[in-house]
Amino acid sequence: MTAKTPSFSIGPRGWVLLSLLASAVWASVTLDLDVRRLVPTEGGWSVAAEFLARAVSPALTYEAAVVPAGTQPLLVKATEAARMTLAIAAAAMSLALVAGGTLGLCASTFWWRGTVRGVRRRFPFVVAYAGLRILIAVMRSVHELFWAVLLLAVFGLGNLTAVVAIAIPYTGVLAKVFSELIDEAPRDAGDALDGLGASRFQAFIFGVLPRALPDMGAYAFYRFECALRSSAILGFFGFPTLGYYVTASFENLHYGEVWSYLYVLFVLIALVDWWSGQLRRRLVA
Amino acid sequence: MSANPFRDARVTDDRETLIRRLWQDRPRSRFVHWSGGLLLALVVHGWMLGGVNLSDVLSPQRWQNVERFLTELRPFPLQGRAWDWSVAGQWTLELLREKAWPAAVTTLAISVLAIVLATLGALLLVLSAARTIADAEPYLPGPRPPGLIRRLGSGGVVAGTRALLTFFRAVPEYIWAFLLVAMLGPTAWPAVLALALHNTGVLGKLGADVVENLETPALEALRGVGGSRLQIAGVGILPAIVPRMLLFVFYRWETCIREATVLGMLGIVSLGYWIEDARSRNHYDEMFFLILVGALIVLLGDVLSEIARRVMRTQQ
Helix, strand or coil: CCCCCCCCCCHHHHHHHHHHHHHHHHHHHHCCCCHHHHCCCHHHHHHHHHHHHHHHCCCCCCCCCCCCCCCCCHHHHHHHHHHHHHHHHHHHHHHHHHHHHHHHHHHCHHHHCCCCCHHHHCHHHHHHHHHHHHHHHHHHHCCHHHHHHHHHHHHCCCHHHHHHHHHHHHHHHHHHHHHHHHHHCCCHHHHHHHHCCCCHHHHHHHHHHHHHHHHHHHHHHHHHHHHHHHHHHHHHHCCCCHHHHHHHHHHCCCHHHHHHHHHHHHHHHHHHHHHHHHHHHHHCC | CCCCHHHHCCCCCCHHHHHHHHHHCCCCCHHHHHHHHHHHHHHHHHHCCCCCCHHHHCCHHHHHHHHHHHHHCCCHHHCCCCCCHHHHHHHHHHHHHHHHHHHHHHHHHHHHHHHHHHHHHHHHHHHHHCCCCCCCCCCCCCCCCCCHHHHHHHHHHHHHHHHHHHHHHHCCHHHHHHHHHHHHCCCCHHHHHHHHHHHHHHHHHHHHHHHHCCCCHHHHHHHHCCCCHHHHHHHHHHHHHHHHHHHHHHHHHHHHHHHHHHHHHHCCCCHHHHHHHHHHCCCHHHHHHHHHHHHHHHHHHHHHHHHHHHHHHCCC
């Protein structure tokens, strides 16, 4: 045995790292970024200092000098906004679950790669499968804010617009992940049922799906958390969720109020996070 | 669930009884049941909010709206005329040259720079956020048990760093961007930094968890021969976490591209800027085209990151 000659090779991972760095250099040249522009103006500093200082002292009442009579107290309004945020997220998720679940089941390779009956490889099926995949990819790759922009032009500013705008990309994501989870779930039970002469459909429902269901549930709950965030962000377009009040307060320079709304959002997300953690522990044992 | 129905089944049990017993003894959790009920209630509440009026949605006026909208999606020079490929091609090229292409490049550049900065930021914070290496006596007990002050100090460093990461992550990108635009004015920096800050929070947390879950023998050995924290980190920890971190980086990069397109709506010239601009002028043809371009670069990012992940997997 001769000793290995030490040779310099960086390997695939090294190449990935190098190209990452190279593209960062490309990016900063393209964006024409000047480090000197990173130093905020004096006004900039005071804005930042004021904003961050209010993080520890969020407002409990309105900061405006004159509050119109009959306005709800700030905390009531924040709770109301949180309720809207939650409601829109829940409605959107229910829609996405139905649509994404259906698409995801259809897009799982179980149906398309015939293990026993090879008939499914025929041309029309291949086209249908490709079409399904493209549909899922398009739904997923347009941001919910852009779906909102498109739908606003058609349906106007209503809660349904917000619900559908969130539901479409989430359908795409759920469909993609569900189909992957089903593909990765153990096939033993499904194959056994197949061997016993169960129909394709029976084998799927009783053999394959139950193995993937806990993971699917856990993932769906995680997406619910994301939907809350999306729902809050949609407020920037005038939907009555938390984002709406955040922008309004920000533009009025009422930073304390901004933090009050943000903390309500944090609490909401933390609650759902805790809930989904508890559920995941029980579902994916 | 202590009872095993298979074991408890008496030999005399017929199949029906066995199945019934299995069903009775299936794992059940009151928590899951109540959660399901609560979720259902939330969904029902969501749909009863109002603003969801089916008769309104299906009214003929709505459909006229939809029809008008669809005709307005046609390239402007072709509206109300027969389709002509040369005109459509010219319209597309012009839009691409003037807006879509530069904005798409900007969007990509913002996302790349943001994710690289976020990675560097996360790497800086990962060590002090990991309980194992930031411990008063990392990996091996020292000659004497650490005093109260040193224990509190290291605990404080970990808790502080974790809190900072949570803070970065909890504030949405858009809020960071709002603040940074107010601070720095309308350059590309606010978009880059907003995405970088948020993702530093995400990557830092994921990275710290990876560090805490590392196999310890090698690190204990390094400590045993007198390695300092920095030395252990440089030789033992960093090389070990790079593969996992890179996977996370590429996952996050995909979301970065999505968010970078949208951040243009705050006045930074990425795709979102022109989309918002087209929307405010009611140029739906242009808006639709630009949204499609946005979808394309998101897909491109997906493909690129999938390739990178596959390349790295070949090495493992």
